[in-house]
Amino acid sequence: MEKKRIETFxxxxxxxxxxxxxxxxYLITKEGEFSRDFGLRDQLRRASVSIPTNIAEGFERYSRKEYLNFLNIAKGSAxxxxxxxxxxxxxxxxxxxTYVQLSxxxxxxxxxxxxxxxxxxxSPK
Structure with a gap:
């Protein structure tokens, strides 16, 4: 099977x-008590969104060093x-x-x- 070439994030x-x-x-945090705990809800949402966003931002940079930095930030957010x-x-x-699945x-x-x-x-530089 041929690997698809990665062209975009x-x-x-x-x-x-x-x-x-x-x-x-997002779906889980809009229900029940979770939806009313604005601090925890928003922090969890921001942290989760930070993972793909940092991957995307790093991918769009021109330097490997910057991409690696953003991947590390994404890993920290995970x-x-x-x-x-x-x-x-x-x-x-x-x-x-649910906790076990998401974790x-x-x-x-x-x-x-x-x-x-x-x-x-x-990889070679």
Whole structure:
């Protein structure tokens, strides 16, 4: 099977998966008590949106160094999302099953970003 050439950030699998996570987080945070906890809701939304946005911004830069910097920021935001999801679980805004699913998605994004960062660092300049 031939790999599709990456021409835009929208072609990146990691970016596509980030958008999926953002969508679920927006849907979950507009329901029940979560929707009324403006601080946690907004922080979780901002952190989740930060992941694909930083991938996109870095991709559009002309330098590898800048792209790597934005990928690192995106990876940090994935960690922030996992931390905020845990808070939401602890205050009973999320069911255990939902928490596990979303946290696993964020962890997968983190791994994908790590792999991309390593691949860029190891490729010839």
């Amino acid at each position: 929208e072609d990146l699998k990691v970016w596509q998966k980030c958008i999926d996570l953002v969508k679920v987080i 960690g922030e999302v996992r931390s905020l999801l845990r808070v939401a679980l602890e205050v009973s805004y999320l069911e255990q099953q 696993s998605q964020a962890m997968e994004l983190s791994r994908m970003l790590s792999n991309q960062i390593q691949a860029i660092n190891q």
